[in-house]
Amino acid sequence: MCMAIPSRIVALDGMMATVECFGEQRDVSLILLVDEVVLGDYVLVQAGRFAYQRIEAEPAQEALRAFSEIIAAS
Numbered sequence: 001m002c003m004a005i006p007s008r009i010v011a012l013d014g015m016m017a018t019v020e021c022f023g024e025q026r027d028v029s030l031i032l033l034v035d036e037v038v039l040g041d042y043v044l045v046q047a048g049r050f051a052y053q054r055i056e057a058e059p060a061q062e063a064l065r066a067f068s069e070i071i072a073a074s
Contacts, residue, residue, distance in 0.1 A: 004044035006060035
């Protein structure tokens, strides 16, 4: 089972994006996405650094809050 944490797009360059999650940034490929994305969108990223799904801001922010609570409790 794989768990993806939403990441927010902070920069776009063709089929690559820089995403931010919990204060850390990394570059990911957008080649697997069907939907177009813009700055500020949230995407799910797999371990291989490929964004594979765009998600709406509200569920992304809810998931990030839940992960923050889990991290704080551990």
